[in-house]
Amino acid sequence: MKALLNTTRRGAIAMTFGAAASLALAGSAMAEVSFEGKTIEWIIPFSAGGGSDTWARFNAPLLGKYLPGEPTVVVVNEPGGGSTKGTNLFAARAKPDGLTILGTSGSTQFPYLLGDPRVRYEYADWEIVMASPTGGVAYTSPSTGVTSPEEIAKLAGQKLVYASQGATSLDLVPLLGFELMGLDVQHVFGFKGRGDGRLAFERGETNIDYQTSSAYIKNVQPLVDAGTAVPLFSWGVLDENGNLMRDPTFPDLPHFGEAYEMVTGKAPEGPGYDAYFAFFTAGFPAQKMVFLPKGTPQEIVDAYQAAVEAMKADPEYQENKEAVLGTYEQVTGQAAQALFEKGTQITPELRKQVVDMLATDYGVKLGTDD
Structure with missing residues (x-):
């Protein structure tokens, strides 16, 4: 295993077919994509020590192990602006080459849902790799x-x-x-x-x-x-x-x-x-998600999703997941897409209700540092 953490950045048949499909996908993707000798930056727009950082640092080594070429995966903390700073940087600078991924949280979804003017990112532009419900x-x-x-x-x-x-x-x-x-x-x-x-x-x-x-x-x-x-x-x-x-x-x-x-x-x-x-x-049900930037080729997206599925079958992951992440199951594919849609949509009426409450009761004006 060459993955590294930077100290600063669920019937047997179904399971058999699922594993076979994952391996087939992995084989196809790995034939086209290799990150050998590369370093992948996993942007976490929060400071070290919180839930998102803990989540990323648990997943990163195993993700690197199963990505084609076994690249080094480095967690990069970019806090600020209630997570909008690091997310804006990802949206502006990440290239569609698979070498930069973003981990978002509810704290990244919420400014987007509320129409916060600090948001310079559009979730619909990105390719979802994995979704992680949590509590x-x-x-x-x-x-x-x-x-x-x-x-x-x-x-x-x-x-x-x-x-x-x-x-x-x-x-x-x-x-x-x-x-x-x-x-x-x-x-x-x-x-x-x-x-x-x-x-x-x-x-x-x-x-x-x-x-x-x-x-x-x-x-x-x-x-x-x-x-x-x-x-x-x-x-x-x-x-x-x-x-x-x-x-x-x-x-x-x-x-x-x-x-x-x-x-x-x-x-x-x-x-x-x-x-x-x-x-x-x-x-929370749709809290943490991993994204690749806009324009990422499908074979790279497929390679990442296959790596996540392989990671989840790893004995080390199975042994330690519940102690670190709890009982929640990290998902890819359509399950991840459904959670992605749930986590990034809200009715205009509820948005207005919350925005008005924040302004009236807490003096919070969107676009400030709260």
Whole structure:
């Protein structure tokens, strides 16, 4: 294996046919494409230590192992602008030669969905390689007096502080969720990534936070084990009918709807919940995606998708995936395309509702640094 990480950047028959198809695709693609001796840059538009960075650094070595020619895959962190900076750079500079890929998150989708003028990228231009649904867990400090998820109602009336990347980032989901619950949360904008937000929590500068599943498993579970963080709820997952369910990665934690009912005494409903649910759907069931730039030849796209499928069958991937990423299945092909479409579309009415709320309640004007 020549893949390298730069310290700075699911019936047997079906499985058999699936594997055969993947190998056939891989053989065809590999006959036409080779990255031997090349370095591939995987742009992550967030700082190191957050969920996207953890996700990319887990996948990168194995992706490099199965791309034709076994290239070196380097994770490149390009934070700033709620992830718009690094994404804009990719859109402007990446060549369609397979040597640059982009990892996006809900924090990249949200400015696009909201019409943020900082966005200089168009999702419809790109070729999707892989989509990675994920989840997330909200947690608090024991200084709030909360010792278990069942005591979340104790947060009502307390002054809470949250370190946010910005109101148009993936942190829009907790912003909408906490407000819907009626919690008094001060959102401190300007943090470059969820990893930075976690560090602020560890320093005692904030007392409520959330991390995506990969970062929570790696970086927050040790805090919970040490008694310095208390899990509250997961955002949950959607079943095939679009109903909110408990996240199987965190089956003992209530999902957001259950937590809302613990705090308010009623089930969530109404326009505020509709807005929250729309951005939750875009931000988590369709959260992380890998793209190649506009104009990338189909044989290169095919080579990448074949490499992902081969990677997922690797014993090292199978052994470690759940511990790092949770139970979520990374997908390619039509499944990835469906998640891509779900994650990059929203009705104009819900867009206006959220944009107006941000301006009125938080003084957030799109195009600023939040």
